[in-house]
Structures are given as structure tokens and as C-alpha cells.
Amino acid sequence: MQEVKSPKKPIIYYYIIAIAALLLFNLLAIPYMSRAEIEEVDYGTFMKLTEQKKIGQVEVRDNEILFTNKSGDRIYKTGLMDDPDRTQRLYDSGAQFSQEIVEETSPWISILLSWILPLLIFVGIGQYMYKKMLEKAGGGSNSMMFGMGKSNAKVYVKSSSGIKFSDVAGEDEAKENLTEIVEYLHDPKKYTEIGASMPKGILLVGPPGTGKTMLAKAVAGEADVPFFSMSGSEFVEMFVGMGASKVRDLFKQAKEKAPCIVFIDEIDAIGKKRDGQIGGNDEREQTLNQLLTEMDGFEGNNGVIILAATNRPESLDPALLRPGRFDRRVPVELPDLKGREEILKVHARKIKVDENVDFNKIARMASGASGAELANIVNEAALRAVRDNRSCATQQDLEESIEVVIAGYQKKNAILSDKEKKIVSYHEIGHALVAAMQTHSAPVQKITIIPRTSGALGYTMQVEDSDHYLMTKEEMENKIATFTAGRAAEELIFGSITTGASNDIEQATKLARVMIARYGMSDTFDMVAMETVNNQYLGGDSSLSCSADTQTRIDEEVIELVKKQHEKARTILKENEEKLHQLSQFLYEKETITGTEFMSILNS
Ligand code: ADP
Ligand code: ZN
Numbered sequence: 001m002q003e004v005k006s007p008k009k010p011i012i013y014y015y016i017i018a019i020a021a022l023l024l025f026n027l028l029a030i031p032y033m034s035r036a037e038i039e040e041v042d043y044g045t046f047m048k049l050t051e052q053k054k055i056g057q058v059e060v061r062d063n064e065i066l067f068t069n070k071s072g073d074r075i076y077k078t079g080l081m082d083d084p085d086r087t088q089r090l091y092d093s094g095a096q097f098s099q100e101i102v103e104e105t106s107p108w109i110s111i112l113l114s115w116i117l118p119l120l121i122f123v124g125i126g127q128y129m130y131k132k133m134l135e136k137a138g139g140g141s142n143s144m145m146f147g148m149g150k151s152n153a154k155v156y157v158k159s160s161s162g163i164k165f166s167d168v169a170g171e172d173e174a175k176e177n178l179t180e181i182v183e184y185l186h187d188p189k190k191y192t193e194i195g196a197s198m199p200k201g202i203l204l205v206g207p208p209g210t211g212k213t214m215l216a217k218a219v220a221g222e223a224d225v226p227f228f229s230m231s232g233s234e235f236v237e238m239f240v241g242m243g244a245s246k247v248r249d250l251f252k253q254a255k256e257k258a259p260c261i262v263f264i265d266e267i268d269a270i271g272k273k274r275d276g277q278i279g280g281n282d283e284r285e286q287t288l289n290q291l292l293t294e295m296d297g298f299e300g301n302n303g304v305i306i307l308a309a310t311n312r313p314e315s316l317d318p319a320l321l322r323p324g325r326f327d328r329r330v331p332v333e334l335p336d337l338k339g340r341e342e343i344l345k346v347h348a349r350k351i352k353v354d355e356n357v358d359f360n361k362i363a364r365m366a367s368g369a370s371g372a373e374l375a376n377i378v379n380e381a382a383l384r385a386v387r388d389n390r391s392c393a394t395q396q397d398l399e400e401s402i403e404v405v406i407a408g409y410q411k412k413n414a415i416l417s418d419k420e421k422k423i424v425s426y427h428e429i430g431h432a433l434v435a436a437m438q439t440h441s442a443p444v445q446k447i448t449i450i451p452r453t454s455g456a457l458g459y460t461m462q463v464e465d466s467d468h469y470l471m472t473k474e475e476m477e478n479k480i481a482t483f484t485a486g487r488a489a490e491e492l493i494f495g496s497i498t499t500g501a502s503n504d505i506e507q508a509t510k511l512a513r514v515m516i517a518r519y520g521m522s523d524t525f526d527m528v529a530m531e532t533v534n535n536q537y538l539g540g541d542s543s544l545s546c547s548a549d550t551q552t553r554i555d556e557e558v559i560e561l562v563k564k565q566h567e568k569a570r571t572i573l574k575e576n577e578e579k580l581h582q583l584s585q586f587l588y589e590k591e592t593i594t595g596t597e598f599m600s601i602l603n604s
Helices: 009-028 043-051 086-093 107-136 172-186 188-194 212-223 232-236 242-257 282-297 337-348 359-365 371-387 395-407 418-437 473-494 499-517 548-575 577-590 595-602
Strands: 038-040 055-060 064-069 075-079 201-205 227-231 260-265 304-310 328-331 444-448 459-462 531-533 542-544 592-594
Touching: 009 107, 043 064, 043 075, 043 086, 055 086, 172 188, 172 201, 172 212, 172 304, 172 328, 201 212, 212 227, 212 260, 212 304, 227 232, 227 242, 242 260, 242 282, 242 304, 337 359, 337 371, 359 395, 371 395, 418 444, 418 473, 418 499, 418 548, 418 577, 418 595, 444 595, 473 499, 473 548, 473 577, 499 548, 548 577, 577 592, 577 595, 592 595
Parallel strands: 038 075, 201 304, 201 328, 227 260, 260 304
Antiparallel strands: 055 064, 064 075, 444 459, 444 592, 531 542
């Protein structure tokens, strides 16, 4: 294991400055601090000065005489001579007999004054400044430094969080998984007696905003133990060596407070695969190494449970996933329909909502939304209600908020030209009509041609009856046909095509590609997978693992598949051209058409 470099440079700096200042101080200040130097004179001079009445104070000691001039700014000394009437003469000259003429400062006091005291002052200042500097740099003090005190950093938010499992809606599987941890934290003895050891590290894996942080806090809340949290990205921004020492600090504190939860968010920021590149990120590797050392260093049963969250599990260094480290994985997926409804209800409890609100409908409209997005939708609805001076959020507020959160805010002053508006209307109705005519496609909920800041000109909201876990080949083909239908409508009505279909093209292609390369839905390749998914939770990018020749054939198949569905869409639209006109005209005039309006026109 690598030895961690401590940031030595700054300290040495301060010591050099301190020593330099000390020398200067001695050179300039000390002479003024002690009294004038004592001048040694012969006895004759003493007698002469006595005679001339120039002596201020005098002190006769065992073997010497100390005296000053009249103004007292010079001190002299001379040896003691046998001189019987000296006292009388001194008295006559007006000298004052004194016991307090300062000879020399005692040697240890002078060392203390001239060296140790300034040294202490300068070291103190240096340390203070260094500490300040660290704090400014986003860190806290460093326990390694000067071997002093504990960290007073804010990095570890220690809270009794108060969040419970009941605050986390849906995610039943994840909760079930974590219940065991809660029980262990409640009563570790029960486990140690039997010899069972808890996993030290648990990895919460899932897309952003699905409640991973909440779950970690809820574990701490349920078990009523301290919660230390830290984000992986915080480590990497700091000086070299700081990340590692912070990890050490964190674990030191955690061990003192055990049983407790340590939560590391975005662990991929430090736990990325070490790629063996030259000049890689030293800081990150040191931090990672320190984390591994800490995890290996403590026993499984000391009551510290480490939870970590990531949305890119595949990019984690395998060393982190080895037994004894993060060897348990808890998936935290996007909520399903039921989960979405529950999450909406949990958040709706925090605001005033109209009692007629149909949460199931909202949940169905917000297919694919994460917990964080749903929370946002509810909050948007409340804001909208306030803006419009309503006392509670209504169904309409919520529905509108879905669009706001998912499709961006309505662009109030973006103006489409008349021609553009017409094209967009036909394009969107094209999608909806083809979707509706194919039995397996979801019915249309609402179409609007009010432009959004997201850049989408039209927007078709589809409601899925329930969540699909399996899709048939036919359903996927129909989806492709629906994607191509916008362009098909443009072709059919205007005889020319626009750039408005770029997103459709992308999605149709993606779908066709996964059908062939991932799901084995082509006759040519049968059940041979040709791609590997690299990133399951963020977009799901994948790479092809097949010969160049096969890649060419895949491309050909993809093109053929999309072409065929595009043709199918054109045919459907041609057969229903009258409805296409009717519906598009309605949308063009009203700018919005609901699913009900759509279906009633279609069936009229
Ligand atoms: P993650 O850590 O997975 O990115 P968070 O736990 O930070 O997500 O969630 C962000 C916010 O989203 C939470 O504060 C909460 O308001 C909301 N949220 C997410 N998932 C849920 C859920 N399952 N139940 C209730 N609220 C949720
Ligand atoms: Zn389109």
C-alpha cells in the first residue's frame, strides 16, 4: 500500500519564516529590552565621580559596587576596595543608597525572553495561518498535522436525520434488503453470538434521484445511530494527501461513535477503475487506497456500516467490490407506477392538495420520472397554485407541473410562424394517429404545440396503462413506426421534410439497433448478442462486440427495419388522411388537444 504523502511544504515554510523573524527580533529588539549595559570602571573613576557629585544611585555589594550617573541611564560597576569613609563621602555627595540596581537579567530569563517566547509566538501564528488556509481550501484541520486535536470539519454531517423508512415511498425491495442492517445495528450481539458477520459495505446502485441518500439516512434513522456522510467528489478537489487523511479521519470518528452509518455518496468519483495510465489522478488513487485500507482494517462486527451510492456501478474499481468490502449490492431502481403514486402522495402530504386529485392518473402521466422529479412536480404544482392565488394545488396544477418538470417551462413569448405551426401540428398528430391506430401503442394523453424551453416544438404525452416489463417484437416495431410518423405526415401533406424529426430519428434508430443487437429480434442473427451494455443507469450506452463485417450487416438490418416501419406509418396516415386533417386543424387552432378530444374526433 502506498505511503500517504503529507503536505510538508507549507509547514517548513512557516518554520523558515519563524526562524528568520526570530533572528531579526534578537538583532533589533533585545538591546532595547534590557537596560543599558553595565560599564566597568576603576575605583579612581568612582572616587572622582563621587567627588564631582555625579552619582545617582549606589549599591554596595559583597565584592563590587554598582552605581549609576545622576540621570540614571548609565550603570557602572567597580571592584570593592578597603575605603572606610566611602559611605560618608557618598552620603555627602547626595547619592542615593539603593538595593535595586539591576545587574544582569538572569541567564534563563534572558533565554526565555529572547528565544523561546518569540519562537512560541511565531510557531503559534504560523499554525494559526496554516489552519486558516486549510479551512479556506474547503477542508478542516488535519489531525495528522502537528499531531494535534481532532477534526472540527463540517464535512461529516452528523445528524440523527430523523428520516424513517416510511418517508421513502416505493423501493420496497431495497428497504427489505436494508432492514437486516437496521436490526443488526439495534442488536449487534445477536449476530456476533451466532458468529454471523454483517457485510461491512453495501452499495446502493441506481439512477440519480431515486432516493439512495434518503435510504441511507433512513437506515440511520430507524436504527437511531449517528450518520456520517461525505461525497466522493469532495475528496478529489483537494490538495494531494488531503483526501486520504480525510478518509482516515472519517473512519476514526466513526469508530468512536459506533454503532453508526458512514455514507459515501458518488463513490464512483473516488472508486473509478484504475486504468494504469501514466500521470493518472494521484489524489484519487491515494484516497481510494486509504478507503480500502480502512475497510480491510476493521472487523466486520465493530458496528460501523458503510453505505455507498453510485449510478455507475460498472465503472467502479473491482478492488472495491471484493469480499469484505462493498460485497453487497442493493438496487434502487426508478419507481414503477405504484411507487410513483406513493411518492407523489408522500410529497403531497407536505402541501395543500385538492381532495379530488387523481394521483394514479398523475403517476401514469409521469412514466419514467424519478423520485426527485416527482417531488419536484408536487412542489411546482404548489408554486403554481400560489401564483394563481388558489388555496390548494389542483389536478390541473399537477398535470401542468409534469410538463414543466419533464418538458421544460412553457416559452411564453416564443412565436411560431403560421406555416411552422401548421407543420408542427401535422407532425405531432402524425405521431399520435399512428400510435392510436396500432392497437398496442399507448393512447395519447395530450398534445400541445406550445414550444418548451427544452427545445421541443411539439410535445406528445403518452399514458401507459401499466408498466411494461416485457415488450413484444411487434410492440417495438409499432413504436418505431410511431417515431417515424411525424416525418411521414410532413411528407404526405407538405411534400417536403423538415429538421423537426431529428429526435424521432435518433430514438427510432436506437430502438431498431437494440432490437437487433441486444434482444435478438432479427432473423439473421438469431439469439446472438452483439453488444455489451456499459452503463446501465445513465443512458445505457453500449458498445458493439462483433466483427466489422457483422457490424455492417447490423447497420443494413437497422436501416431495413426503420424503412419498413416508416413505410407502414405512411400507409396508415394515407388511409386516415381525412382524420389527419381534422385532428391537425383542431390542434393548430387550439394549440392543445387532450386524449379525450382526440379520441372523440377520431371516432366521430
Ligand atoms: P439519490 O441519492 O438517489 O440521487 P436522493 O435520495 O437524494 O436521491 O433523493 C432526492 C430527493 O428526491 C429526496 O430528497 C426526496 O425528496 C425525493 N425522493 C427520491 N426518491 C424518493 C422516494 N422513494 N420516496 C420519497 N421521496 C423520494
Ligand atoms: Zn416528432
